[in-house]
Amino acid sequence: MRNIIFYILWFVAIFFALYLASIALSYFAFDLNYGFLKAKQHLIHNKLWLVFFFVHLFFGAMATLTGWPLFFSKIIPFKSVWHKRVGKFYIYSILLFTGPTGLYLAFFAEGGKWATLGFILMSFAWMLPTYMALYTIVKKDLVGHYRWIIRSYCMTLSGVTLRLFMPFGARFVQLEEETTFIISSYIFVLNIILGEIILLFNKQQQDNLVNLID
Protein backbone atom coordinates (compact mmCIF):
# COMPACT_ATOMS: atom_id res chain seq x y z
CA MET A 1 0.00 0.00 0.00
CA ARG A 2 2.81 2.33 0.96
CA ASN A 3 4.64 1.58 -2.26
CA ILE A 4 1.51 2.36 -4.28
CA ILE A 5 1.16 5.74 -2.59
CA PHE A 6 4.87 6.35 -3.16
CA TYR A 7 4.62 5.67 -6.88
CA ILE A 8 1.41 7.71 -7.26
CA LEU A 9 3.03 10.71 -5.57
CA TRP A 10 6.11 10.35 -7.74
CA PHE A 11 3.95 10.11 -10.85
CA VAL A 12 2.19 13.36 -9.91
CA ALA A 13 5.51 15.05 -9.10
CA ILE A 14 7.11 13.97 -12.40
CA PHE A 15 4.03 15.05 -14.36
CA PHE A 16 4.16 18.52 -12.84
CA ALA A 17 7.95 18.67 -13.19
CA LEU A 18 7.65 18.03 -16.93
CA TYR A 19 4.79 20.53 -17.16
CA LEU A 20 6.80 23.19 -15.34
CA ALA A 21 9.86 22.59 -17.50
CA SER A 22 7.76 22.82 -20.68
CA ILE A 23 6.33 26.18 -19.56
CA ALA A 24 9.83 27.48 -18.83
CA LEU A 25 11.23 26.28 -22.15
CA SER A 26 8.28 27.79 -24.06
CA TYR A 27 9.79 31.20 -23.34
CA PHE A 28 12.75 30.36 -25.57
CA ALA A 29 10.83 31.47 -28.64
CA PHE A 30 12.12 34.83 -27.29
CA ASP A 31 8.80 36.60 -27.73
CA LEU A 32 9.16 39.51 -25.32
CA ASN A 33 5.39 39.88 -25.18
CA TYR A 34 4.69 36.30 -24.17
CA GLY A 35 3.19 35.08 -20.90
CA PHE A 36 4.80 36.49 -17.79
CA LEU A 37 6.82 39.02 -19.82
CA LYS A 38 3.59 40.87 -20.59
CA ALA A 39 3.63 42.06 -16.99
CA LYS A 40 7.31 42.98 -17.25
CA GLN A 41 7.32 45.37 -20.18
CA HIS A 42 8.89 48.03 -17.96
CA LEU A 43 11.89 45.73 -17.39
CA ILE A 44 12.58 44.12 -20.76
CA HIS A 45 14.73 47.09 -21.84
CA ASN A 46 17.07 46.12 -18.97
CA LYS A 47 19.46 43.72 -20.71
CA LEU A 48 20.81 42.39 -17.43
CA TRP A 49 17.33 41.55 -16.16
CA LEU A 50 16.48 39.86 -19.46
CA VAL A 51 19.65 37.75 -19.45
CA PHE A 52 19.12 36.74 -15.81
CA PHE A 53 15.49 35.89 -16.57
CA PHE A 54 16.38 33.50 -19.38
CA VAL A 55 19.29 31.97 -17.46
CA HIS A 56 16.96 31.41 -14.50
CA LEU A 57 14.36 29.77 -16.72
CA PHE A 58 16.76 27.56 -18.62
CA PHE A 59 18.70 26.18 -15.68
CA GLY A 60 15.55 25.95 -13.59
CA ALA A 61 14.02 23.78 -16.30
CA MET A 62 17.20 21.70 -16.46
CA ALA A 63 17.23 21.19 -12.69
CA THR A 64 13.57 20.17 -12.78
CA LEU A 65 14.19 17.66 -15.57
CA THR A 66 17.44 16.18 -14.29
CA GLY A 67 16.50 15.96 -10.62
CA TRP A 68 13.84 13.30 -10.51
CA PRO A 69 15.68 10.42 -12.35
CA LEU A 70 18.36 10.58 -9.70
CA PHE A 71 15.93 9.21 -7.14
CA PHE A 72 15.42 5.97 -9.07
CA SER A 73 18.28 3.52 -8.98
CA LYS A 74 16.62 1.57 -11.79
CA ILE A 75 16.94 4.57 -14.11
CA ILE A 76 20.38 5.80 -13.04
CA PRO A 77 22.12 3.43 -10.59
CA PHE A 78 23.14 5.24 -7.43
CA LYS A 79 26.74 4.11 -7.54
CA SER A 80 27.20 4.84 -11.23
CA VAL A 81 29.32 7.59 -12.73
CA TRP A 82 26.17 8.94 -14.40
CA HIS A 83 24.53 9.56 -11.06
CA LYS A 84 27.54 11.68 -10.15
CA ARG A 85 27.55 13.55 -13.47
CA VAL A 86 23.82 14.24 -13.63
CA GLY A 87 23.82 15.01 -9.92
CA LYS A 88 26.58 17.57 -10.34
CA PHE A 89 24.71 19.14 -13.22
CA TYR A 90 21.56 19.36 -11.06
CA ILE A 91 23.40 20.90 -8.13
CA TYR A 92 25.51 23.30 -10.17
CA SER A 93 22.44 24.41 -12.15
CA ILE A 94 20.80 25.50 -8.92
CA LEU A 95 23.78 26.86 -6.99
CA LEU A 96 25.59 28.64 -9.81
CA PHE A 97 22.80 29.68 -12.15
CA THR A 98 19.15 29.44 -11.31
CA GLY A 99 19.47 30.15 -7.57
CA PRO A 100 21.59 33.33 -7.80
CA THR A 101 19.61 34.63 -10.78
CA GLY A 102 16.43 33.92 -8.82
CA LEU A 103 17.87 36.05 -6.02
CA TYR A 104 18.48 38.89 -8.49
CA LEU A 105 15.00 38.59 -10.03
CA ALA A 106 13.43 38.62 -6.54
CA PHE A 107 14.29 42.31 -6.26
CA PHE A 108 11.98 43.03 -9.21
CA ALA A 109 9.12 40.76 -8.20
CA GLU A 110 5.48 41.70 -8.75
CA GLY A 111 3.89 42.50 -5.44
CA GLY A 112 6.40 44.99 -4.04
CA LYS A 113 8.84 44.60 -1.19
CA TRP A 114 6.90 41.89 0.64
CA ALA A 115 6.94 39.71 -2.45
CA THR A 116 10.64 40.54 -2.87
CA LEU A 117 11.30 39.33 0.66
CA GLY A 118 9.32 36.15 -0.05
CA PHE A 119 11.28 35.37 -3.19
CA ILE A 120 14.62 36.13 -1.50
CA LEU A 121 13.70 33.65 1.23
CA MET A 122 12.62 31.17 -1.44
CA SER A 123 15.99 31.48 -3.20
CA PHE A 124 17.88 30.72 -0.03
CA ALA A 125 15.43 27.97 0.96
CA TRP A 126 16.24 26.39 -2.41
CA MET A 127 20.00 26.91 -2.40
CA LEU A 128 20.62 25.87 1.20
CA PRO A 129 19.42 22.23 1.00
CA THR A 130 21.04 21.92 -2.43
CA TYR A 131 24.35 23.12 -1.00
CA MET A 132 23.99 20.76 1.95
CA ALA A 133 23.28 17.88 -0.46
CA LEU A 134 26.61 18.64 -2.15
CA TYR A 135 28.43 19.09 1.18
CA THR A 136 27.16 15.81 2.62
CA ILE A 137 28.06 13.76 -0.44
CA VAL A 138 31.57 15.25 -0.48
CA LYS A 139 31.82 14.11 3.14
CA LYS A 140 30.44 10.70 2.04
CA ASP A 141 27.41 11.01 4.29
CA LEU A 142 24.91 9.13 2.12
CA VAL A 143 21.96 9.40 4.47
CA GLY A 144 22.54 13.11 4.94
CA HIS A 145 22.89 13.52 1.18
CA TYR A 146 19.60 11.71 0.59
CA ARG A 147 17.76 13.83 3.17
CA TRP A 148 19.03 17.13 1.81
CA ILE A 149 18.42 16.24 -1.83
CA ILE A 150 14.82 15.36 -1.03
CA ARG A 151 14.43 18.81 0.49
CA SER A 152 16.20 20.36 -2.49
CA TYR A 153 13.96 18.70 -5.06
CA CYS A 154 10.84 19.61 -3.11
CA MET A 155 12.00 23.20 -3.36
CA THR A 156 12.72 22.77 -7.08
CA LEU A 157 9.03 21.98 -7.44
CA SER A 158 7.96 25.15 -5.59
CA GLY A 159 7.41 26.65 -9.05
CA VAL A 160 4.60 24.14 -9.43
CA THR A 161 3.03 25.12 -6.12
CA LEU A 162 3.23 28.78 -7.09
CA ARG A 163 1.55 28.16 -10.45
CA LEU A 164 -1.17 26.07 -8.80
CA PHE A 165 -1.82 28.84 -6.31
CA MET A 166 -2.01 31.74 -8.80
CA PRO A 167 -5.30 30.74 -10.49
CA PHE A 168 -6.63 29.53 -7.16
CA GLY A 169 -5.96 32.90 -5.57
CA ALA A 170 -7.08 34.99 -8.55
CA ARG A 171 -10.15 33.06 -9.65
CA PHE A 172 -11.56 31.02 -6.77
CA VAL A 173 -10.64 33.07 -3.73
CA GLN A 174 -10.70 36.29 -5.85
CA LEU A 175 -7.81 37.90 -4.07
CA GLU A 176 -6.51 41.24 -5.25
CA GLU A 177 -3.53 41.23 -7.56
CA GLU A 178 -0.94 42.39 -5.06
CA THR A 179 -2.18 40.02 -2.34
CA THR A 180 -2.02 37.09 -4.75
CA PHE A 181 1.56 37.89 -5.67
CA ILE A 182 2.64 38.32 -2.07
CA ILE A 183 1.10 35.05 -0.90
CA SER A 184 2.49 33.18 -3.90
CA SER A 185 6.01 34.31 -2.95
CA TYR A 186 5.67 32.52 0.42
CA ILE A 187 3.88 29.42 -0.86
CA PHE A 188 7.23 27.57 -0.96
CA VAL A 189 6.72 26.89 2.74
CA LEU A 190 4.31 24.13 1.68
CA ASN A 191 7.15 22.51 -0.27
CA ILE A 192 9.42 22.62 2.79
CA ILE A 193 6.68 20.95 4.85
CA LEU A 194 6.17 18.36 2.10
CA GLY A 195 9.89 17.53 2.17
CA GLU A 196 9.83 16.96 5.92
CA ILE A 197 6.72 14.77 5.66
CA ILE A 198 8.39 12.65 2.95
CA LEU A 199 11.46 12.17 5.13
CA LEU A 200 9.28 11.24 8.09
CA PHE A 201 7.65 8.41 6.15
CA ASN A 202 10.73 7.33 4.24
CA LYS A 203 12.90 5.80 6.93
CA GLN A 204 13.14 2.48 5.01
CA GLN A 205 14.81 4.12 2.02
CA GLN A 206 17.28 5.88 4.33
CA ASP A 207 18.13 2.60 6.05
CA ASN A 208 18.73 0.99 2.65
CA LEU A 209 21.27 3.69 1.88
CA VAL A 210 23.32 2.71 4.92
CA ASN A 211 23.63 -0.73 3.29
CA LEU A 212 24.91 0.92 0.12
CA ILE A 213 27.93 2.17 2.03
CA ASP A 214 28.63 -1.38 3.21
Added chain:
Amino acid sequence: MKKFNIIFVGILLSCFLVSFIDSNNLNTPQKRSNIALESIVEDPLPAHNSLDGDTLSFEQLNRYVTDEMIDPIMDCFEKKDPHLFMTKCYSRIVFRLSSNNISSTLYQDFDIKGSVIFIDCSVEMRIADVSVNYTNKTITVRESFRSKDQDYKIYLDDLCKYIAKNGIPK
Protein backbone atom coordinates in the same frame (compact mmCIF):
# COMPACT_ATOMS: atom_id res chain seq x y z
CA MET B 1 34.93 22.14 -2.31
CA LYS B 2 36.82 25.27 -1.24
CA LYS B 3 37.16 26.44 -4.84
CA PHE B 4 33.46 25.78 -5.41
CA ASN B 5 32.53 27.74 -2.27
CA ILE B 6 34.49 30.76 -3.49
CA ILE B 7 32.83 30.66 -6.90
CA PHE B 8 29.38 30.14 -5.39
CA VAL B 9 29.68 32.98 -2.89
CA GLY B 10 31.17 35.22 -5.58
CA ILE B 11 28.28 34.62 -7.96
CA LEU B 12 25.72 35.06 -5.20
CA LEU B 13 27.24 38.32 -4.01
CA SER B 14 27.52 39.65 -7.56
CA CYS B 15 23.85 38.90 -8.28
CA PHE B 16 22.86 40.60 -5.05
CA LEU B 17 24.91 43.72 -5.74
CA VAL B 18 23.95 44.18 -9.40
CA SER B 19 20.28 44.12 -8.45
CA PHE B 20 20.84 47.57 -6.96
CA ILE B 21 22.24 49.07 -10.16
CA ASP B 22 18.71 49.72 -11.40
CA SER B 23 15.59 50.72 -9.47
CA ASN B 24 14.11 47.74 -7.72
CA ASN B 25 11.40 47.09 -5.16
CA LEU B 26 13.65 47.98 -2.26
CA ASN B 27 15.25 51.19 -3.45
CA THR B 28 12.28 52.89 -5.10
CA PRO B 29 9.04 54.25 -3.63
CA GLN B 30 6.30 51.64 -3.86
CA LYS B 31 3.44 52.10 -6.31
CA ARG B 32 0.47 49.91 -5.68
CA SER B 33 -0.54 47.72 -8.61
CA ASN B 34 -3.43 49.64 -10.04
CA ILE B 35 -4.83 47.56 -12.79
CA ALA B 36 -7.05 45.04 -11.10
CA LEU B 37 -7.98 46.97 -8.01
CA GLU B 38 -10.57 49.35 -9.46
CA SER B 39 -14.10 48.53 -8.48
CA ILE B 40 -13.71 44.77 -8.60
CA VAL B 41 -14.65 43.91 -5.09
CA GLU B 42 -15.29 47.31 -3.53
CA ASP B 43 -18.86 48.33 -3.08
CA PRO B 44 -19.16 51.73 -4.79
CA LEU B 45 -21.89 52.86 -2.41
CA PRO B 46 -20.70 55.24 0.30
CA ALA B 47 -20.39 53.49 3.64
CA HIS B 48 -23.06 55.54 5.40
CA ASN B 49 -25.76 54.70 2.85
CA SER B 50 -27.87 51.73 3.73
CA LEU B 51 -29.44 49.69 0.97
CA ASP B 52 -33.14 50.21 0.32
CA GLY B 53 -35.28 47.38 -0.91
CA ASP B 54 -34.88 48.24 -4.58
CA THR B 55 -31.18 48.99 -4.46
CA LEU B 56 -28.42 46.59 -5.22
CA SER B 57 -24.93 46.13 -3.84
CA PHE B 58 -22.01 45.82 -6.21
CA GLU B 59 -21.26 42.46 -4.66
CA GLN B 60 -24.67 41.07 -5.64
CA LEU B 61 -24.36 42.51 -9.12
CA ASN B 62 -20.81 41.22 -9.55
CA ARG B 63 -21.82 37.75 -8.37
CA TYR B 64 -24.65 37.65 -10.89
CA VAL B 65 -22.47 38.79 -13.81
CA THR B 66 -19.69 36.41 -12.75
CA ASP B 67 -22.03 33.41 -12.62
CA GLU B 68 -23.86 34.20 -15.86
CA MET B 69 -21.14 35.59 -18.01
CA ILE B 70 -17.60 35.63 -16.65
CA ASP B 71 -17.35 31.98 -15.61
CA PRO B 72 -18.60 30.71 -19.00
CA ILE B 73 -16.12 33.00 -20.79
CA MET B 74 -13.30 31.67 -18.61
CA ASP B 75 -14.36 28.12 -19.39
CA CYS B 76 -14.14 28.88 -23.13
CA PHE B 77 -10.70 30.46 -22.68
CA GLU B 78 -9.43 27.55 -20.64
CA LYS B 79 -10.75 24.98 -23.11
CA LYS B 80 -8.70 26.64 -25.81
CA ASP B 81 -5.64 27.34 -23.66
CA PRO B 82 -5.64 25.19 -20.51
CA HIS B 83 -2.75 26.93 -18.85
CA LEU B 84 -3.89 30.47 -19.62
CA PHE B 85 -4.75 31.13 -16.00
CA MET B 86 -2.04 28.90 -14.63
CA THR B 87 0.88 31.17 -15.14
CA LYS B 88 3.18 32.94 -12.77
CA CYS B 89 1.31 36.20 -13.30
CA TYR B 90 -2.07 37.52 -12.40
CA SER B 91 -4.70 36.68 -15.00
CA ARG B 92 -8.43 36.80 -14.61
CA ILE B 93 -11.64 38.17 -16.13
CA VAL B 94 -13.51 40.85 -14.19
CA PHE B 95 -16.62 42.94 -14.35
CA ARG B 96 -16.12 46.67 -13.98
CA LEU B 97 -18.79 49.34 -13.67
CA SER B 98 -18.81 52.18 -16.16
CA SER B 99 -17.56 55.50 -14.84
CA ASN B 100 -21.15 56.81 -14.62
CA ASN B 101 -22.18 54.04 -12.25
CA ILE B 102 -19.12 53.82 -10.03
CA SER B 103 -20.13 56.43 -7.50
CA SER B 104 -23.91 56.23 -7.86
CA THR B 105 -26.48 54.02 -6.19
CA LEU B 106 -27.30 50.86 -8.08
CA TYR B 107 -30.95 49.93 -8.55
CA GLN B 108 -32.28 46.48 -9.24
CA ASP B 109 -34.64 47.39 -12.05
CA PHE B 110 -32.39 49.87 -13.84
CA ASP B 111 -29.98 49.01 -16.60
CA ILE B 112 -26.52 49.15 -15.11
CA LYS B 113 -23.68 49.59 -17.53
CA GLY B 114 -20.23 48.14 -17.23
CA SER B 115 -17.53 46.19 -19.03
CA VAL B 116 -16.11 42.71 -18.95
CA ILE B 117 -12.33 43.01 -18.89
CA PHE B 118 -9.72 40.31 -19.45
CA ILE B 119 -6.63 40.96 -17.35
CA ASP B 120 -3.86 38.94 -18.95
CA CYS B 121 -0.65 39.12 -16.92
CA SER B 122 -1.66 42.59 -15.69
CA VAL B 123 -2.43 43.77 -19.25
CA GLU B 124 -6.07 44.72 -19.71
CA MET B 125 -8.23 43.90 -22.69
CA ARG B 126 -11.88 44.84 -22.88
CA ILE B 127 -13.99 41.90 -24.00
CA ALA B 128 -17.37 43.62 -24.23
CA ASP B 129 -19.60 46.30 -22.75
CA VAL B 130 -22.65 45.05 -20.91
CA SER B 131 -25.92 46.41 -19.63
CA VAL B 132 -27.32 44.46 -16.70
CA ASN B 133 -30.88 44.50 -15.38
CA TYR B 134 -30.90 42.59 -12.13
CA THR B 135 -34.69 42.39 -11.70
CA ASN B 136 -35.34 41.09 -15.19
CA LYS B 137 -32.20 38.95 -15.05
CA THR B 138 -31.01 40.23 -18.41
CA ILE B 139 -27.56 41.06 -19.66
CA THR B 140 -27.27 42.86 -22.97
CA VAL B 141 -23.88 42.75 -24.60
CA ARG B 142 -22.32 45.11 -27.09
CA GLU B 143 -18.93 43.94 -28.21
CA SER B 144 -17.90 47.05 -30.10
CA PHE B 145 -19.19 50.42 -31.29
CA ARG B 146 -20.26 48.97 -34.60
CA SER B 147 -21.91 45.80 -33.35
CA LYS B 148 -25.54 45.41 -32.30
CA ASP B 149 -26.81 44.70 -28.80
CA GLN B 150 -27.14 40.99 -28.16
CA ASP B 151 -28.51 38.81 -25.43
CA TYR B 152 -25.57 37.48 -23.42
CA LYS B 153 -26.39 33.81 -24.11
CA ILE B 154 -26.20 34.35 -27.85
CA TYR B 155 -23.01 36.37 -27.37
CA LEU B 156 -21.42 33.65 -25.24
CA ASP B 157 -22.27 31.02 -27.80
CA ASP B 158 -20.74 33.08 -30.64
CA LEU B 159 -17.70 34.00 -28.56
CA CYS B 160 -16.94 30.41 -27.60
CA LYS B 161 -17.28 29.27 -31.20
CA TYR B 162 -14.97 32.09 -32.30
CA ILE B 163 -12.38 31.22 -29.66
CA ALA B 164 -12.54 27.50 -30.46
CA LYS B 165 -11.87 28.31 -34.10
CA ASN B 166 -9.48 31.26 -33.95
CA GLY B 167 -7.97 31.20 -30.50
CA ILE B 168 -8.03 33.82 -27.78
CA PRO B 169 -7.79 37.35 -29.17
CA LYS B 170 -4.55 39.08 -28.17
